[in-house]
Amino acid sequence: MTVELPWVEKYRPEKLAELVGQKDAVSRLQSYVQKHNVPNMLFSGPAGVGKTSAAVALAKELFGKEFSRNFLELNASDSRGIDVIRGRIKDFARTLAFSADFKIIFLDESDALTSDAQNALRRTMEKNTKTTRFILSCNYSSRIIEPLQSRCVVFRFRPLQAKEIEGRLLEIAEKEKLKPDKKALEAIEYASMGDMRKAVNVLQAASALNKTFSEETVFNVCSRAKPQEVKEMIQLALKGDFLEARNLLDKLMYQHGMSGEDVISQVYREVMASDEKLIPSKTKVGLVDVIGEYDFRLVEGANERVQLEAMLAQFMRFKK
Numbered sequence: 001m002t003v004e005l006p007w008v009e010k011y012r013p014e015k016l017a018e019l020v021g022q023k024d025a026v027s028r029l030q031s032y033v034q035k036h037n038v039p040n041m042l043f044s045g046p047a048g049v050g051k052t053s054a055a056v057a058l059a060k061e062l063f064g065k066e067f068s069r070n071f072l073e074l075n076a077s078d079s080r081g082i083d084v085i086r087g088r089i090k091d092f093a094r095t096l097a098f099s100a101d102f103k104i105i106f107l108d109e110s111d112a113l114t115s116d117a118q119n120a121l122r123r124t125m126e127k128n129t130k131t132t133r134f135i136l137s138c139n140y141s142s143r144i145i146e147p148l149q150s151r152c153v154v155f156r157f158r159p160l161q162a163k164e165i166e167g168r169l170l171e172i173a174e175k176e177k178l179k180p181d182k183k184a185l186e187a188i189e190y191a192s193m194g195d196m197r198k199a200v201n202v203l204q205a206a207s208a209l210n211k212t213f214s215e216e217t218v219f220n221v222c223s224r225a226k227p228q229e230v231k232e233m234i235q236l237a238l239k240g241d242f243l244e245a246r247n248l249l250d251k252l253m254y255q256h257g258m259s260g261e262d263v264i265s266q267v268y269r270e271v272m273a274s275d276e277k278l279i280p281s282k283t284k285v286g287l288v289d290v291i292g293e294y295d296f297r298l299v300e301g302a303n304e305r306v307q308l309e310a311m312l313a314q315f316m317r318f319k320k
Contacts, residue, residue: 007204008197011172016057019050020196021164025155029054033061036101040125040134042110042149044141045157048195051137054157055106058135062100069098072105076112089121093128103132111138118145125151159194162186168196169203178203179212187215191222198222223257230263230270235278237315245312253305260304264295264311283318290314 004010013019016026016033025043032038038058043051052073059071072092089105097103107113113121122145125134136152138144166185173180180188184206192199205221206213219226229248236245252258258266271279271287279287294311298304 006201007172007176008200011168011175011200013050013053013057015061016054019054019057020168021160022050022054022157025050025054025157028155029058033058036062038062038102038104038133040152041136042141042144042152042154043135043137043157044139044154046139046159046194048192048197048199049157049160050196051157052106052108054155055104055135055137059104059106062104066098066100070100070103072103073108074105075108076110076117090124093124093132096131102130104135105132106135106137108137109139110136111140111143115145118148122147122151160196161194162189165189165192165194165196165199169199172200172203176207177211178207180206181212181214183215184213184218187218187226188222190227191218191224219256223262225252225256225258225266227266227270227273230266231274233312234267234270234274234315237312238279238283238318240316240319242313242316245315246309249308249312253308260298260308261295263308264291264298267291267311268295286318287315 016030019026043054045051056071056073060067063070072089074089089107092103092105095103107121110118121134125148134152136144136148141149141154166189169180169185169188172178180203188199188202188206191202202218202222206217209217215226229252233245233248233252236242236248249263252263253260268288268291271284271291274284290311294307294314297307
């Protein structure tokens, strides 16, 4: 019985040239492959934009059949402490490579490492430069200590553009014999926010029941509201119609199953994307200030429903 892989793994790029977007990073990495010489590197950027795929594709092109013996992938979120640096990483780093000049250790989510672990890693990198290269991946480079950053060539990965995501989704849809309509693809692009991994997962989830699906299906499977629903809620609050805005909030949270942070995030997107005629720049400044305050309250653990209703009440201060 053949086990069907999740599509994010099934369609993960095997070569650097297959990576979507990140043209500058790809061209630099390809030059390292051609010279067969790789420095220590730091991949920084949001989730789902190709950092892990770039590291794996680079190693596969460098090592070929010996890829699995010369490439160690670890997730720092699972092993945050100094023991993993002193143990598994150190043991792998000091052994010779198989049919290659060096090995590669890929440390994903390295910004989750403790300060002590990062300092220990710095020393390990220095001692094993002849046998091992390190690739650190993180969402926030500011959380990597400066001595580590200075020992790496830094690559900045950006969120993917809608057209780049659409192109990849169409390739997968053709191979899987799917027939999503144009609005369904636009909905996936909207929900993914530049995250290719999320876009592919939503595509697979939306296609589970039917090869042909609409934007309604997409928003249902990813627990997101349609942009127009969020815009309507904001406009109702700005017009002073608190009860109607509150009713729409009910729909977002209970019908779509959105969390408080999901609602805040989408409200922020729609405020910033609104036409100047609907929400003038001066009003946007005030609304963003309010959104930031209530986002902080949610992060601190305040009651979601109470805080979101309070946010809508604050919006009424900017009544047109």
